[in-house]
Amino acid sequence: MKFSWKWLKTLVNLENVTLSGLITQLTLAGIEVENVEEKPDIQDITLTIHVTTNRSDVSCLIGVAREVATLFNLRLYKSVRQAHTKNDIMLADLAIKSNSLLDINVSKIQELEPHLSPNWLKYRLKGCGIASSNLYTDVTNYINIKWGQDIDIFDPYYKNNFFCVTVPEYRKRDIRRAIDVVEEIGRIYGFEKFIHKIPQYKKRGSFSKINIVMKSIRLKLRSMGLHEIVSYSLQNRSNNRAVNLYNPLIEEQSKLRNSLIYNLLDAREYNLKQAALCLECFEIGRVFHKTANTITEQINVAGLIGSPSFSRRSWSNKSESLSWFQAKGMLEELFETLKVEVVWKKHEDDLCKQYDIKNSSMFHTHRIAIVGNRKDQKQIGLLGQIHSRHNSSFSINHNVYVFEINLLYLIEAINKKSSQHLQYVFQPYSNYPSITRDISCKIGQHENAKSIKEKILKTKNSLIESVEILSEYKDINYNEAEYTRNLTLRIQYRAYNRTLNDNDIRCIDNEIEQILEKSKT
Incomplete structure (x- = not known):
């Protein structure tokens, strides 16, 4: 449990008690202080204590104040008392005929506007390690920390057929959630009176993107x-x-x-x-x-x-x-x-x-x-x-x-619009034989094997089927001005409608020879 040191001092007079002395006495009394956190922005200190199962009475700030007053022989301030409120809504108005639900306490507060929580309320909650949310939630947390009382605040204009429930001391251990109250009402009213019908739900569920x-x-x-x-x-x-x-x-x-x-x-x-x-x-x-x-x-x-x-x-x-x-x-x-x-x-x-x-x-x-x-x-x-x-x-x-x-x-990094890494191209194959030429040539220092291959393929000659680089040798004996490289290419010729003749091969060789001659310079 976390509580505020400044808030505690408003409940019991601790002028002559130091923080270290308080920690020592609580620890010796069996209430271990697990952590002390300073919060300079609100000039407060947050203390975290370990509450054992047999000391549930110190699970709220009032309980801690009573324990501290007992340890140091001090008196609580007169303002530390729990006011008794009148039940504004009778059980008869709820249409519940049972003596087991006499402990329900419903109070109505009128002319309450949903303003922001005041600073003092925000600081009290922050000193207990709770961030401010809205006025209704802050008031609920404030009462729970101070008195250990669970309440529910709702707006009747937006929530109809809902009511607040005050859980008695002897049922606090088993009635903790809203569904526990629903179960208790069903038990008293009678489960056999419930309609055996599963509500229809038309909206279909779906998997999240991360699960897919x-x-x-x-x-x-x-x-x-x-x-x-x-x-x-x-x-x-x-x-x-x-x-x-x-x-x-x-x-x-x-x-x-x-x-x-x-x-x-x-x-x-x-x-x-x-x-x-x-x-x-x-x-x-x-x-x-x-x-x-x-x-x-x-x-x-x-x-x-x-x-x-x-x-x-x-x-x-x-x-x-x-x-x-x-x-x-x-x-x-x-x-x-x-x-x-x-x-x-x-x-x-x-x-x-x-x-x-x-x-x-x-x-x-x-x-x-x-x-x-x-x-x-x-x-x-x-x-x-x-x-x-x-x-x-x-x-x-x-x-x-x-x-x-x-x-x-x-x-x-997923890009659904991107194409596959491998682009599969389907094209008909030729029933006619191919002719292979291994060509060796010298190229200049500003050319490379890849560029020569691309130039040959860019001739758009339909008879050139493929160009393969077999080897590339660099001659390091020449000076820089005469630096050349020897390149060996394997070029495959093929037609899709006929067998190649000498004239076809001669024309292709001439085109490739012109490309290689330009590459020497």
Whole structure:
């Protein structure tokens, strides 16, 4: 329970009592003071005490004032008394014939305008750790803190057939919510008198956008062969951004996680120790980050990929582990499925700190990249290869890659209007044979192999089917003025309606020769 030091001094005379003396006496009396928070903006101090189940009498400020007056042999101010109000609405007016509901107290306040709460009321509530909302809510909170009495204030012009209920002392433990009052009325009135009819609800429910994206991610990662795991949000890895629990059950679960990567590595290590198969897995879960003044919560998706026998070039060759480009391609395939437009950036140590990675030594030096939103360059996630020095600690002897992505930032990068990454073009194939020419030439220092290829294709000669670059050699023995490069191209000719003759081939060769001659200068 939180209460205001300044408010307490208006209930009992504490001129000769210091704050430290009050804390000591309350603690010795069995009422532990858990926290003391200064609030200079209102010149007040907020005290947080722990109320045990056998001392519910000190769960309100009046109860605390009585306890303090008893401990220091003081008297309460005369203003500390609870006024008795008259019941303005009789039970007969409520059409309830039962002696069990004589404790209902309904009072009507007229000519009350919904102005803003006065400053003194705002300061009293702020001193107790409650932000001001509106006049009705503030009055309700004020009475609850001071007297421990739950009330309900409503406007009869907007709420018809509603009434306030005063819960007696002997029913406070089981009647706490509005639904509890409804249940009590139904019990007295008789449940057998209720009409057995379910109300119709025409509005159809729908999934939120984040749930739709999560479902798509699950389906895609499962289709890639990854297993989904669910792990605890509690751990014992400490860092500057870790959120500590005040009263953990065990030391191993004393902090909230701020990354999913270590949970995936622990799951893989556990499966290997149990002689299970190589585990490739992913998890979608919540992580927590602590900054200077706030604690943020977000949903991340993380994955661990890599197996000793991911692929092989042929049946006669040995199987090979997952390469960096294959791992990057798997992640790009996921982005393509979701229509997410990303850019790949070089990693920085400051960016890695967001994912509970102390520094880039966790990953291979040249095998870590940051994924960003193409529109605003905002960081979405991270992909990296676990360094070999860490593989031994996790019982891993092959390449392993991990990624972690902020799900909300990923949704922001989705562009529904974007086309697919792969553009499939369907065209008829020719039934006639092709002719292949391997051409070697020299090009100038201002040309490159790609530009030569583009110039040949731009001739728009329908008989040129494809151009392939076989090799490019640079001659470093010449001086800069005579610097040239040797280029070898493989060009394929084909017609769709006939077999090519010598005249066709000669015309194509002449066009290509003219392009290559211009490229020498």
